[in-house]
Amino acid sequence: MEVEDIYIKLKEKFGEAIIDLVNNPPSDPFINVSPEKLFDICLELRDNPEFDFDYLMCLSGLDYVDNLQVVYHIYSMKKKHKIVLKVTVPKENPKVPSIERIWRSADWHEREAYDLFGIIFEGHHNLIRILLPYDWEGYPLRKDYKEPEFYHGIRVPY
Amino acid sequence: MTTTKFVDIDFSKIDSDRMRLNVGPQHPSTHGVLRLEVELDGEVVTNVIPHIGYLHRCFEKIAENMNYQQVIPYIDRMDYISSMNNELPYVMAVEKLLGIKVPEKVEYIRVIMCELNRIANHQIAIATFGLDAGAFTPFLYLFRDREYILWIFEKATGGRLLFNYFWVGGLANDVYPTFKEDVLNIVKQVRKTNKEIEELLIYNKIFIDRTANVGILPADVAINYGCSGPVLRGSGVPFDLRKAEPYSIYDRFDFEIPVGKGEVGTVGDCWDRNIVRMREMEQSCRIIEQAIEQMPDTGDVQSAIPKKVRPPKGEIYFRCENPKGELGFYVVSDGKDKPYRVKGRAPSFVNLSVLPEISRGYLFADLIVILGSIDIVLGEIDR
Numbered sequence: 001m002e003v004e005d006i007y008i009k010l011k012e013k014f015g016e017a018i019i020d021l022v023n024n025p026p027s028d029p030f031i032n033v034s035p036e037k038l039f040d041i042c043l044e045l046r047d048n049p050e051f052d053f054d055y056l057m058c059l060s061g062l063d064y065v066d067n068l069q070v071v072y073h074i075y076s077m078k079k080k081h082k083i084v085l086k087v088t089v090p091k092e093n094p095k096v097p098s099i100e101r102i103w104r105s106a107d108w109h110e111r112e113a114y115d116l117f118g119i120i121f122e123g124h125h126n127l128i129r130i131l132l133p134y135d136w137e138g139y140p141l142r143k144d145y146k147e148p149e150f151y152h153g154i155r156v157p158y
Numbered sequence: 159m160t161t162t163k164f165v166d167i168d169f170s171k172i173d174s175d176r177m178r179l180n181v182g183p184q185h186p187s188t189h190g191v192l193r194l195e196v197e198l199d200g201e202v203v204t205n206v207i208p209h210i211g212y213l214h215r216c217f218e219k220i221a222e223n224m225n226y227q228q229v230i231p232y233i234d235r236m237d238y239i240s241s242m243n244n245e246l247p248y249v250m251a252v253e254k255l256l257g258i259k260v261p262e263k264v265e266y267i268r269v270i271m272c273e274l275n276r277i278a279n280h281q282i283a284i285a286t287f288g289l290d291a292g293a294f295t296p297f298l299y300l301f302r303d304r305e306y307i308l309w310i311f312e313k314a315t316g317g318r319l320l321f322n323y324f325w326v327g328g329l330a331n332d333v334y335p336t337f338k339e340d341v342l343n344i345v346k347q348v349r350k351t352n353k354e355i356e357e358l359l360i361y362n363k364i365f366i367d368r369t370a371n372v373g374i375l376p377a378d379v380a381i382n383y384g385c386s387g388p389v390l391r392g393s394g395v396p397f398d399l400r401k402a403e404p405y406s407i408y409d410r411f412d413f414e415i416p417v418g419k420g421e422v423g424t425v426g427d428c429w430d431r432n433i434v435r436m437r438e439m440e441q442s443c444r445i446i447e448q449a450i451e452q453m454p455d456t457g458d459v460q461s462a463i464p465k466k467v468r469p470p471k472g473e474i475y476f477r478c479e480n481p482k483g484e485l486g487f488y489v490v491s492d493g494k495d496k497p498y499r500v501k502g503r504a505p506s507f508v509n510l511s512v513l514p515e516i517s518r519g520y521l522f523a524d525l526i527v528i529l530g531s532i533d534i535v536l537g538e539i540d541r
Contacts, residue, residue: 024472026254026255026257026472026474027255027472027473027474028473028474028475030473054381054382055381055384056384057384057475057477057484057486057503058475058486058488058501058503060488060499060501060503062490062499063499071488073475073486073488077381077395077397080402080403084475103382103384104382104383104384104511105382105383105384105508105511107511108507108508108511109508116218129211130210130211131210131211131214131540131541132211132214133211140216140219141218141219141499
């Protein structure tokens with residue numbers, strides 16, 4: 001199924017929650033969705049036999065200075081089509097519903113995005129840091145990140 | 159008359175039988191610096207909590223401060239066992255953003271190098287897996303053969319493990335004159351050793367007893383957890399990106415996708431994951447032979463390298479079939495000469511997350527075998 005068809009089908013079902021489709025090659029086309037409905041949209045993508053998206057390839061965080069984004073690359077093993085979803089949240093209150101219960105691969109990916117970008121995934125069963133030490137302060141992949149001077153008495157920048 | 163005072167204790171809530179054991183981070187069986195927090199009931203594993211991040215080198219943050227070509231050496235250091243395969247998705251992602259078509263000869267050299275590195279990677283995977291199960295001799299045989307492959311890499315690129323050989327738009331340099339003969343000799347040698355390994359290790363009764371019916375991963379669980387590569391194919395799913403969405407020139411070659419069939423145990427056990435790697439080496443040999451035959455002799459490998467790599471605004475997710483699974487790079491460009499964001503989707507990172515699911519209920523000794531069968535490299539998990 002082509003991205004346009006998926007977009008139209010989703011738009012019919014969810015209306016306002018599907019914001020727009022951005023398609024300018026050679027970039028991958030992506031669909032902007034609103035964070036409130038994200039869980040339902042993902043559930044529909046997985047469980048509707050027309051879509052049959054059973055494989056979450058990648059989940060990445062992105063920092064666009066004023067706001068944060070979460071990008072979902074989803075693929076269907078059986079139908080061999082893929083789609084990219086994007087969710088934009090404000091930097092002051094970066095809350096996105098967790099989709100860990102839909103695709104279990106999101107578990108560690110969401111922990112990574114929380115660790116490096118500080119995006120809060122609501123409903124995640126164990127949202128703790130994964131790559132950095134548990135008591136690290138700040139979110140390093142944010143563009144305005146300043147590294148701390150010392151960590152447990154060890155000088156950080158050198 | 160004395161009265162006995164009963165204290166109301168719910169004995170079922172006291173966890174006196176469970177023991178927590180720490181494995182790693184410096185332990186030979188963890189294949190790097192991985193720490194496992196294991197909860198044991200006697201000798202039976204009831205839960206495993208992997209703690210990762212000991213090798214975190216801020217690859218993604220560093221990549222934002224480098225220009226596009228300078229990122230490639232850092233990518234080598236992600237999965238340092240199969241660096242050639244690592245470089246491919248990144249350079250192809252940037253080439254796709256730039257709209258570059260690389261010369262035929264470059265494509266063929268890339269495929270040959272990638273398949274050679276796939277063989278080298280699987281040799282390590284099988285060797286260390288045998289080591290985890292207690293077989294030492296196959297380890298020596300396979301490491302000897304891997305050395306021959308590394309010699310070819312060293313002659314062609316100057317590096318044994320970290321190459322910086324694939325550049326955006328081409329290669330660092332052309333291959334040396336006797337490259338073809340060397341590669342064909344290696345293929346012969348790999349086939350000979352693999353026959354020995356099959357007798358020595360794969361169909362060995364002790365090895366089968368240790369690995370069959372252990373760590374069974376059903377296909378639907380594997381897909382839901384995002385597993386890829388031999389871990390997914392061991393569960394009987396014939397999914398290989400080289401066939402599913404052929405990148406580079408993989409559509410020109412005739413090869414098969416080996417899957418786990420549960421020959422000696424259940425589909426998706428440790429033995430199945432291992433046999434998939436074993437048979438993939440034979441398929442890689444076939445691809446190499448075809449590629450050597452079709453490869454053009456003339457051609458400038460640097461003709462398409464752009465003077466300045468400055469992709470237009472855009473973003474791309476490009477994935478390739480790494481020896482360990484699907485390696486994808488999500489590259490976002492804002493039109494400058496440095497990437498705005500590079501995210502590596504590492505196959506080991508995702509494959510490791512399935513470990514707690516498949517190791518519950520097995521013995522502690524089996525946990526080490528299960529971990530070995532997933533074939534992880536911590537360099538790419540922690541990045």
